[in-house]
Amino acid sequence: MKGPFDENTAPRKALVSQPPDHDHVIGEESRNRQPDRHAETRRTWVEANRDRVREMNRRWRAEHLERARQLNRDSMRRATARQRRQVELRDSGRERAKRWREAHPDRVRKYQQRWVEENREKVREYYNRYYANHRDEVNARAAARRDADPDPDRTKQAHKRWAERNKERRAEVQRIRRADPEIYQAELEANAAAKRLKRTLSRAGLPPRQLHLATAAERRTNEREADAYFRDPTLPEHVRQFTVFAESLTEHMRQNGTRTREFAESYVATRTRMGLPPVSVENIVYARAVERVTERMRRVDLLTSRDVAAAVRAAKAVVPREERQEQFDRLVKAVVTNVHRNSERFVVDAEMENRARAHRGKPRVPVESVVVQFAMQEVIERMPTERLTVDDARKVARVARLRLAMSSEPGLGAVIDRIQRRPLG
Structure with a gap:
C-alpha cells in the first residue's frame, strides 16, 4: 500500500500541520507554471531518499491507521470499478463485433480469405507452431473426424489422390525414414521372412497366407472397445461369472443332453400338433439348459446376451467333441x-x-x-x-x-x- 510519500509526492512535513505562508504560495504557483520540471524534481528527490520516504510512510501509517485503511479501501474500489468498466467495454466490443459478423457473413468470409491469401507464410507459421505444441490433440481430432465420417471410402480416395499428387514428397519421406539403419534392417528382415513363408507354403501345396486388412479407423475402434472392456472395474467378477456359466452349461449338456433333447423333441411335436409355428429343437435344448444353469448359479447379474450366446457356441463345439x-x-x-x-x-x-x-x-x-x-x-x-x-x-x-x-x-x-x-x- 502506498503511503503519503512516494515518487508523486513532494517532500513535506506530514506530521506537523502548518498554515500556508508566502513562500508556500509562491511554490504552488511555480509548480503550476512548470509541472514537468516539478515532477522531475520530485522523482529525483524520491530516488535519492528511498529509505527516508519508506520510514516517513511507515510512521504516517502507524499514526493514521484508520485513514490509511480507508485510503486503501477507496483505492481498491476505484481499481475494481476500473477493471469492471474495462471488462464491460471489452465485452460490449466483442458483442458488437459478433453481431456484425453474424449480420455480414459474406464480408467476414471474404476478409478472412483475403487475409489468408495475403499472409500465407504467417498462416503456415501459426499452424506449425500450434501443431508442434498440440500434436496429440490435433491428431486425435483428425482421427475422430475420420472415424465419424459415414463414408470411409471418401477418406481413402482422398488419401490416394494426395499420394498421386505428392509422389516425390512420399519418396523423400520414405528415404528419410529408411536412413535409420535399424528401421531399414527391420524392413529387409520382414520382407525376407514374408518371401520365405510364401515359398514354403507354395512347396507344401498350401494356399498363400491370407490376412484381413483392417483400416486405421477399425483398429482405433477395436482399441477403444478393448480399453473400455479391460478398464472396467467389474471385469474380474464379469469374467468369473462368464467362466462359471460356460463351464456349467457344458457340463450340464454332457450330463443331461439326451434327456433335454427328448424334452425338446416332445415340445416341438406338441407345438406341431397344436398348429403353432415350428421351432428348432436345438434352440429349445439350449434355451432349457441355459434356464436350468442360471437358476443354480449364485450371481448372473453381469452376464449379457453376448455372453450367453458365446457360452452356447462353446458348448455346441465342446460337447459333441467330448x-x-x-x-x-x-x-x-x-x-x-x-x-x-x-x-x-x-x-x-x-x-x-x-x-x-x-x-x-x-x-x-x-x-x-x-x-x-x-x-x-x-x-x-x-x-x-x-x-x-x-x-x-x-x-x-x-x-x-x-x-x-x-x-x-x-x-x-x-x-x-x-x-x-x-x-x-
Whole structure:
C-alpha cells in the first residue's frame, strides 16, 4: 500500500500541520507554471531518499491507521470499478463485433480469405507452431473426424489422390525414414521372412497366407472397445461369472443332453400338433439348459446376451467333441475286452474267412485285423456310436490292434498259432 510519500509526492512535513505562508504560495504557483520540471524534481528527490520516504510512510501509517485503511479501501474500489468498466467495454466490443459478423457473413468470409491469401507464410507459421505444441490433440481430432465420417471410402480416395499428387514428397519421406539403419534392417528382415513363408507354403501345396486388412479407423475402434472392456472395474467378477456359466452349461449338456433333447423333441411335436409355428429343437435344448444353469448359479447379474450366446457356441463345439472322444475310448476298450474274452472263436472265424477268400481268389488278410473287425462288429451293435465316422472306426481298429499287441494278458499271437496248428474239422 502506498503511503503519503512516494515518487508523486513532494517532500513535506506530514506530521506537523502548518498554515500556508508566502513562500508556500509562491511554490504552488511555480509548480503550476512548470509541472514537468516539478515532477522531475520530485522523482529525483524520491530516488535519492528511498529509505527516508519508506520510514516517513511507515510512521504516517502507524499514526493514521484508520485513514490509511480507508485510503486503501477507496483505492481498491476505484481499481475494481476500473477493471469492471474495462471488462464491460471489452465485452460490449466483442458483442458488437459478433453481431456484425453474424449480420455480414459474406464480408467476414471474404476478409478472412483475403487475409489468408495475403499472409500465407504467417498462416503456415501459426499452424506449425500450434501443431508442434498440440500434436496429440490435433491428431486425435483428425482421427475422430475420420472415424465419424459415414463414408470411409471418401477418406481413402482422398488419401490416394494426395499420394498421386505428392509422389516425390512420399519418396523423400520414405528415404528419410529408411536412413535409420535399424528401421531399414527391420524392413529387409520382414520382407525376407514374408518371401520365405510364401515359398514354403507354395512347396507344401498350401494356399498363400491370407490376412484381413483392417483400416486405421477399425483398429482405433477395436482399441477403444478393448480399453473400455479391460478398464472396467467389474471385469474380474464379469469374467468369473462368464467362466462359471460356460463351464456349467457344458457340463450340464454332457450330463443331461439326451434327456433335454427328448424334452425338446416332445415340445416341438406338441407345438406341431397344436398348429403353432415350428421351432428348432436345438434352440429349445439350449434355451432349457441355459434356464436350468442360471437358476443354480449364485450371481448372473453381469452376464449379457453376448455372453450367453458365446457360452452356447462353446458348448455346441465342446460337447459333441467330448462325446465323440468318449464314444471312441469306450469303443476301443470294448473291442479289446471282447477280443480277450472271445479270442479263440474270433481266430477260428478269421481262419475260415481267409480260406473263403482264398477259395474266391482273393489275397489273405492278417488274422489280427479280421479278429478286431469281428469283435468291433459285435460291440457296435450294442453301443452308441452316432458321433463316430468311418474314419473314426478305422482309427479304433488300429488303436485296438496296438493295445492288443502291447497287452500284458496272453497274446493273441499264441492263440492264432495254436488254432492254426489245429486242423479245422
